[in-house]
Amino acid sequence: MKNICISIIALLFFLQTYSQEGVPFKENKQLYLNGNSILIGNNILGDHPTEPLMDISVPNDVVKMKYIDVDNDETTFSSSEATIKDVLGKPKIVHASLYWCGLYPSEKGALRKSGNKMVHKSLGDREGRVNSILLKTPNGTYESLNGKIIFDSYGTEVFTTNSPYVCYADVTSKLQNIASINGTYTIANIKATEGEISGGGSAGWLLYIVYEDASESSKYFTTYNGLVEVNKEAVEITFKDFKSKEEGIVKTTIAIGAMEGDRKIKTDEISIFDKKAGSFKPLSNKVREEKNFFNSSITMGDEFFTDRNPNSANTLGFDLLKMEIPNPNNELLDNATTQANLQFQAKADRFYLFFVAFETEINKAFLEEKTKPVMDTIISEPAIVEAQDPIEEEPINAIVSSEVKETKPVQKNTPTIKKPKEIVAPKKPIVLSEEDKIKKEVRIQSMTVPGLAAGYYLVTNVFSVTENATKWSQFLTEKSYSPQTFVNPRNHWNYVYVAKNNALMPVYEKWKLYKGFEYFKEIWIMKINL
Numbered sequence: 001m002k003n004i005c006i007s008i009i010a011l012l013f014f015l016q017t018y019s020q021e022g023v024p025f026k027e028n029k030q031l032y033l034n035g036n037s038i039l040i041g042n043n044i045l046g047d048h049p050t051e052p053l054m055d056i057s058v059p060n061d062v063v064k065m066k067y068i069d070v071d072n073d074e075t076t077f078s079s080s081e082a083t084i085k086d087v088l089g090k091p092k093i094v095h096a097s098l099y100w101c102g103l104y105p106s107e108k109g110a111l112r113k114s115g116n117k118m119v120h121k122s123l124g125d126r127e128g129r130v131n132s133i134l135l136k137t138p139n140g141t142y143e144s145l146n147g148k149i150i151f152d153s154y155g156t157e158v159f160t161t162n163s164p165y166v167c168y169a170d171v172t173s174k175l176q177n178i179a180s181i182n183g184t185y186t187i188a189n190i191k192a193t194e195g196e197i198s199g200g201g202s203a204g205w206l207l208y209i210v211y212e213d214a215s216e217s218s219k220y221f222t223t224y225n226g227l228v229e230v231n232k233e234a235v236e237i238t239f240k241d242f243k244s245k246e247e248g249i250v251k252t253t254i255a256i257g258a259m260e261g262d263r264k265i266k267t268d269e270i271s272i273f274d275k276k277a278g279s280f281k282p283l284s285n286k287v288r289e290e291k292n293f294f295n296s297s298i299t300m301g302d303e304f305f306t307d308r309n310p311n312s313a314n315t316l317g318f319d320l321l322k323m324e325i326p327n328p329n330n331e332l333l334d335n336a337t338t339q340a341n342l343q344f345q346a347k348a349d350r351f352y353l354f355f356v357a358f359e360t361e362i363n364k365a366f367l368e369e370k371t372k373p374v375m376d377t378i379i380s381e382p383a384i385v386e387a388q389d390p391i392e393e394e395p396i397n398a399i400v401s402s403e404v405k406e407t408k409p410v411q412k413n414t415p416t417i418k419k420p421k422e423i424v425a426p427k428k429p430i431v432l433s434e435e436d437k438i439k440k441e442v443r444i445q446s447m448t449v450p451g452l453a454a455g456y457y458l459v460t461n462v463f464s465v466t467e468n469a470t471k472w473s474q475f476l477t478e479k480s481y482s483p484q485t486f487v488n489p490r491n492h493w494n495y496v497y498v499a500k501n502n503a504l505m506p507v508y509e510k511w512k513l514y515k516g517f518e519y520f521k522e523i524w525i526m527k528i529n530l
Helices: 002-018 172-176 364-371 434-439 466-478 504-514
Strands: 022-043 079-084 092-103 108-114 117-123 132-136 143-146 148-152 164-170 183-188 203-212 218-230 235-239 252-259 268-274 279-282 298-300 318-324 340-346 351-361 444-447 455-463 484-487 494-501 524-528
Touching (some): 022 079, 022 318, 022 351, 092 172, 092 218, 218 364, 235 351, 340 351, 434 444, 434 504, 466 494, 504 524
Parallel strands (some): 298 318, 444 524
Antiparallel strands (some): 022 203, 079 183, 132 143, 148 164, 268 340, 455 494, 455 524, 484 494
8 A cells, every 4th residue: 555655646746747838947058157147128018119017006918918119110010128237347248148038829819709708819820930039239230130949839739828939049249249238238029919818918038148257256157948837836946066155145146037927916936945944935025025926027136127118117927037045144055055946836827937047156166176277288398409509488388487597608609408398297197085086976064973873874854943854754754765863963953864874885876866856856965973
């Protein structure tokens, strides 16, 4: 009977993991550098072509959508603007990506009476490619841009009511070649359905830029994209391949793009996994409520982003944000963090998630490890005999140091021998220990716990509340593990582990076996009393 229950749980877990429709999120870019990022964007559907919509009480499903078109250019049918300000000098741009998206089942939609009820009707088939748009950088003119279609549901068997799509283009080289990144950016000819469609129309664009700045802290940047419908089934994204900075409060920022987040329909949220509590903790700030996070707005930090045209307070289902994750006293992300998990969910509404960026401060040694160049060892030439006055040559590489020139006069026509340059022998290869090799793949922490047997422990979770540790242990027991617990005397936290051995390799093999399971996304090895 127990095996049957385990099989049912596994089946339910499988269905929950793979029943999401759309294109699953995948990593698009990873960067390690001293720098920062910029996020701007705007929506391209509204209730008026040029006037901002300031009434936040208007839901997008009652608006007869019109293309926003602010560029005074008769050759474009849609356009909106956003501005970058106050970036000093000309920073080195290392990555710039442009995304655009829309709900596009037909050219137009209308609400018509059919019998005793009102139904939505499609008016006119879609025309043109959704991945062809126009981009205008500051002080520039429009350039045609053909992006990559991440997903377009039109003509498929999913999302048939509103047919969302999302496209992406790498515009790094374009922005590297402009005089300044400060100024107004205009995006034109993004396609979406005008009029009325079921659930309401929604469309917009975002520009995400990462640049180097020596005055900034060491950071890890990663971007994910896809197109998934978020509803009662939670969508989870895991960020890894980083090590938090060694000391101080860890600052972490997220940037998100989504469609169809109605302000008036609540219960949509984003949460981060709190490993101490063993559960997900909802995020919020001054402009985004915990239970109504996606609220048809464009925000940066705790403020609405208004450097755009039109600067609507109600962006009619298009959500764009950049915010710092609250982390007082390193409660959520500490100086030993190597992984973070975000979870998205909507219990009464649903929305389409298409872009997530994660930025966090990392330790300097980890940055150097990720960015150090691979240099070949230079071996200089042997000594040679010259018949004329020698001319000292500069070394061909900084690895070979320059020599002190002789100050004594050399008699003309007297053969001289040039000093041999220093021979730099190849360095002996560093032989890594078994533990050092494994550390490249899995986090290994050290701890002293009086009275606990020395060895390596495979820790699955840590809790500040004993009751939560008990519940987690019961959950693991139901899945046929044999969890055990020890308490760290320094902070009195409860560590739950499922394997222990005097040798590292057996525990490492267990880690490889378990790490792919959904409920073991953040397991690590603890080296105790060794």
